[in-house]
Amino acid sequence: MSSVVKVVLEKELEKSYLSYAMSVIINRAIPDVRDGLKPVHRRILYAMYSVANPYKIYRKSSRVVGDTVGKYHPHGDVAIYDALVRMAQKFSLREPLIDGQGNFGSVDGDQPAAMRYTEVRLSEITRFLVSDLSQNTVDFQSNYDGLESEPSVLPAGFPNILVNGVNGVAVGMATNIPCHNLAEVIDAVVLLLQSPDSTVHDLMKCLPGPDFPTGATIMGMYGIVSAYTTGKGTITLRSNTHFEEKNNRKYIIVDELPYQVNKSRLIESMASLIRDKVIDGISAIVDESDRHGIRVVIELKKGYEQEFVLNQLFTITNLQIRYSINMMVLNRNKPSLMNLKDVLATFLEYRFSVVIRRITFRLEKAQNKSNILISLYIALLDIDAVIKIVKDSGDRDEAIFLLKDYVWNIEDDEIKGYIYIITNIPVIENKYSLTTSQAEAILNIRLQTLTKLEKNRILDELKCHIAIIEECNMLLSSQEKLTELIRDELLQIKTQHCTPRRTIIEQSGDEGVLDDEDLILKEDMVVTFTNMGYIKRVKLSHYRSQKRGGKGRLGQDIKNEDFTEKIFVVDTHTEILFFSTKAKVYKLKTYLLPLSEPASRGRALVNSLNLEDGECINTIMPVTKDISADSSMVFITSHGKVKRNKFSDFHYIPSNGKLALSLSDDDMLVAVMLATSQHDVFVATYYGKSIRFPIEDIRLFKGRVAGGVRGIKLSENDRVVGSSVLSGLEFDVNTRDEYLRIPISKRRILALQDDISTKSDLGNLSMDIVLRYAKNEQFILSVTENGYGKITSAYEYRSVNRGGAGIVNVATTKRNGYVVASFPIEQDSHIILVTNKGQLIRIKTSDISISGRSSQGVILLKTKKDERVVSVAQISNMQKEDDISEE
Numbered sequence: 001m002s003s004v005v006k007v008v009l010e011k012e013l014e015k016s017y018l019s020y021a022m023s024v025i026i027n028r029a030i031p032d033v034r035d036g037l038k039p040v041h042r043r044i045l046y047a048m049y050s051v052a053n054p055y056k057i058y059r060k061s062s063r064v065v066g067d068t069v070g071k072y073h074p075h076g077d078v079a080i081y082d083a084l085v086r087m088a089q090k091f092s093l094r095e096p097l098i099d100g101q102g103n104f105g106s107v108d109g110d111q112p113a114a115m116r117y118t119e120v121r122l123s124e125i126t127r128f129l130v131s132d133l134s135q136n137t138v139d140f141q142s143n144y145d146g147l148e149s150e151p152s153v154l155p156a157g158f159p160n161i162l163v164n165g166v167n168g169v170a171v172g173m174a175t176n177i178p179c180h181n182l183a184e185v186i187d188a189v190v191l192l193l194q195s196p197d198s199t200v201h202d203l204m205k206c207l208p209g210p211d212f213p214t215g216a217t218i219m220g221m222y223g224i225v226s227a228y229t230t231g232k233g234t235i236t237l238r239s240n241t242h243f244e245e246k247n248n249r250k251y252i253i254v255d256e257l258p259y260q261v262n263k264s265r266l267i268e269s270m271a272s273l274i275r276d277k278v279i280d281g282i283s284a285i286v287d288e289s290d291r292h293g294i295r296v297v298i299e300l301k302k303g304y305e306q307e308f309v310l311n312q313l314f315t316i317t318n319l320q321i322r323y324s325i326n327m328m329v330l331n332r333n334k335p336s337l338m339n340l341k342d343v344l345a346t347f348l349e350y351r352f353s354v355v356i357r358r359i360t361f362r363l364e365k366a367q368n369k370s371n372i373l374i375s376l377y378i379a380l381l382d383i384d385a386v387i388k389i390v391k392d393s394g395d396r397d398e399a400i401f402l403l404k405d406y407v408w409n410i411e412d413d414e415i416k417g418y419i420y421i422i423t424n425i426p427v428i429e430n431k432y433s434l435t436t437s438q439a440e441a442i443l444n445i446r447l448q449t450l451t452k453l454e455k456n457r458i459l460d461e462l463k464c465h466i467a468i469i470e471e472c473n474m475l476l477s478s479q480e481k482l483t484e485l486i487r488d489e490l491l492q493i494k495t496q497h498c499t500p501r502r503t504i505i506e507q508s509g510d511e512g513v514l515d516d517e518d519l520i521l522k523e524d525m526v527v528t529f530t531n532m533g534y535i536k537r538v539k540l541s542h543y544r545s546q547k548r549g550g551k552g553r554l555g556q557d558i559k560n561e562d563f564t565e566k567i568f569v570v571d572t573h574t575e576i577l578f579f580s581t582k583a584k585v586y587k588l589k590t591y592l593l594p595l596s597e598p599a600s601r602g603r604a605l606v607n608s609l610n611l612e613d614g615e616c617i618n619t620i621m622p623v624t625k626d627i628s629a630d631s632s633m634v635f636i637t638s639h640g641k642v643k644r645n646k647f648s649d650f651h652y653i654p655s656n657g658k659l660a661l662s663l664s665d666d667d668m669l670v671a672v673m674l675a676t677s678q679h680d681v682f683v684a685t686y687y688g689k690s691i692r693f694p695i696e697d698i699r700l701f702k703g704r705v706a707g708g709v710r711g712i713k714l715s716e717n718d719r720v721v722g723s724s725v726l727s728g729l730e731f732d733v734n735t736r737d738e739y740l741r742i743p744i745s746k747r748r749i750l751a752l753q754d755d756i757s758t759k760s761d762l763g764n765l766s767m768d769i770v771l772r773y774a775k776n777e778q779f780i781l782s783v784t785e786n787g788y789g790k791i792t793s794a795y796e797y798r799s800v801n802r803g804g805a806g807i808v809n810v811a812t813t814k815r816n817g818y819v820v821a822s823f824p825i826e827q828d829s830h831i832i833l834v835t836n837k838g839q840l841i842r843i844k845t846s847d848i849s850i851s852g853r854s855s856q857g858v859i860l861l862k863t864k865k866d867e868r869v870v871s872v873a874q875i876s877n878m879q880k881e882d883d884i885s886e887e
Contacts, residue, residue, distance in 0.1 A: 536602030
C-alpha cells in the first residue's frame, strides 16, 4: 500500500499558509499587550532571571544566548543576540530592560561587538517585569522539548508595551508602537484605575504623546490624537536644532535626531544632495558628536539664511520624518488593534489578575506555615504526650495516626483565635485535633530540638504569619484596598525610575492645537431617552426604513416596565439642553452620552447630570449653531401654562443646572421650543384638543423664574402632550377653505415652482395667493396610542387668542386611543415610532395619507395587546436605504 496521500494543492496551501501566518503572528512578530514582549524577548529575560543574582552579576552574552537557545527558543543565535542587543540599547528603548557592558552599537549604525565579548545583566526596572514569577502569578507552559517550563507571559508591573514600544512585521499585518515616558504612562494608568470612565482625551492630559529615547520634536497633535483614539496614526517627528554664529559665519546645529534615524547615513545623504545641488547654501557638515550627545554642525555659505536652509533639510532629508503608529497587539492570543484606553484597560485587568494570584499565593503559604507553628506550639504544651505517643508507636505511620487521633487540650484564647483565623473553624470546648501535615511536622523535628524551642519565639513567628493572613484576606475582600495597592505599586515604580520627558510636543505645529471635539468623529446619532431616565446614543445607520403597517424591529431592551419616551437625531458635536420636570435646565455635548447598540438600555442620565432627589429629565432639546441670540425660548407645562424668555438667558448653564420657570406643586414642564416673533404656537392635548395662537400673545419675560401665563384652557383630567411652533402666515377662513379644496398633489407641486402653467383646480383664487399659500403650507402629524396617525394641513388650525379651550385635533375613539404626539413634519421625511414594548418602526411620511382635522387617521404601527405608542420623532436628511446597515 502506498504511503503517499494525494491532496489538492490549493487547499493544502490555504491550510498550511494560514497555520504559518498565525505562527508568525503569535510566536514571532506581534507583542502581547500584557507585558509588551514578543516570545524571543520574554525568553531572553526569563533565561537571565533563572540564574543567580541576575541584577548584580554581569554574564557573557554568549551564555545568555546559549541558555535561551538550548532551553526555550530553538532558533538562530544571531537573531537572539540581535534581540538581546536591542533591549540593551539606550537609543532604542526608553527604559532599557538589559544593562549591557561593552559595545552594543550606536546611532551611527555601528555593529555591536560579538556576543563572546559583551556582558549583560537585568536592569533594575526589569525587576518589576519578572519579580513575581516565583509566586504563581502567571501560567507556565512546557518548552519546545517538554523538559523545561517557561512563563506564557511575564507579571509586568508597568505597561511595558507603551513605555518601550515595539515594532514588528507579521503576515498580513504589522505593529509599530512608539516609546512613552514611564511617569506619564503610570499617571495615565492611575487615572484610569481611579476613574474607569475616563476618555482618551482625559488620559491624554496625563499622557500627551510619545517620548522617544532620542528626543526630537513631535509637530502637532493630530497624529497623536488619531493613534490614541483609533489605534492608527502618523506623526511628524522633527530634529531639534539651534542656530549659532561665529566669525561672521552662520551654523545650524543638530542636537537631536528623530527616532531610528541613522546619523551616518543622514550625513551621507546630505552630502550627496549638496553635491547634486539639490540643497543650496551649505558649505560643510561636521559631526562633532561624542558620548555626551549628538552635535552635527552644518556650516552655511555667505548670504544664506539659516531658516531657509533648515526648511530645505526638513523637507528633503531625514531631519524630519513621518512616523506611523499602528497599535496592533496580541490580546488573548488574537491580534487586535487597540487605542490608548484599550491598552491601559487591558493592562489593568491583567494587573488585577497578577496581584490577586500573588496575594493568594502569600495567603496559602502563610496558612501552611501557621499550621506548622500551631502544631509545634501545641506539642510544647503537652510534650510528655508527644513523647509517649512516639514511644508507643510501631512505625511512622502509626505515630502520625496516634498524633492525629489524640485530642489536644487548648485553653489559650489567643491560640484559639489564631486557629480560627487560619482555618475559619472555631475550637469547641478547648478540644483540637492535628492534621496530617501538622503531625508530620512534629515528627520531622527531633525531640532534642523540640524541647529547646521557646514558646515566645514560636508565638512571635506565628503572629507575623497571622498578620500576613489578615492582610491578604483584607485585600482579597476589598476592591478598594486592592485598587489602592496596585496604585501604590505603580507610583513606587514611578518614584524610583521616572525621568524627564525627552521629546517635545509642539501643539502649535502643522496639525493645530488639540480640542475636545477633535477626538470625536462627527456623525449622526439617534439619541434615545427612556421613561425611567436611561439615555443612549446609537448610530443612525443601525436603523433602516420600513413600509407603513410593518411590525417594526427590537429597538430597545425593555427591563422593569421601562419604555422609550424621547428620540431624536443629532450629530455628535451638538450641544443638548436637558429640561427637568422641575423646570431646571442642564447642558451636555452629544458625544458625552453613552454610545450603545439599538437593543441596549443605555445608562442612567443621573450619572451624567447633577439631578436633585425626585427630579427627572422630561424634555431634551438639541441646540444648533445657527440659532441667533435674540431667539425666544417658549416653555409649555402640562397645565397649559406658557412662558417666553430670550434664548440668551440660557447661554451659560452651570453643571448643577439653572432654573427655567416656576411651577405649581402638581404641574410639570412638557416642552421647550425655539421661536421668533413671526411664529405661532401650536398646543395639542391628550384628549385630542388643540389651539394655535401668535407667539406675540406671550409677553417676553425678563426673569427666568416667572410662572408664565395660560396657553390653553384644559378640561378636567386633560393635559398637554405636545407643543411646537408654526409659521405665522395670516389668512382668512374663506380663502383658506378655497385653497384646501385644491388636491394635495397639486398643492405640493405648486410649493416647488414659481409659476402655474394651468389654472385647473385652482377655483376662484388668484395665482399669487395660491403660490403664497402653497409655499408656506405646513403639515401636522398626529399619532395616537393605538398606532393610528394622520397628517393635516396646518391651515386647518386657525390662529386664535391665547387661553381658549381649543378645537378638535384628532378624533379620540376606542379604536384610536388618546393622542401621544402632534407636531409639524417636513415633506419626504421619515418618522420613528416607539412602543412601550420596545418595538421601533421607521416610516416615510409620504406613506401617510393627508386628511381632515377631526378624522381618525390610518394605521401606522400594528400594536399588540397591552402595547401602545409612547414616543414619536421625525428624522430628516435620510440616507439611502442601500447605505443603511441593519444589524
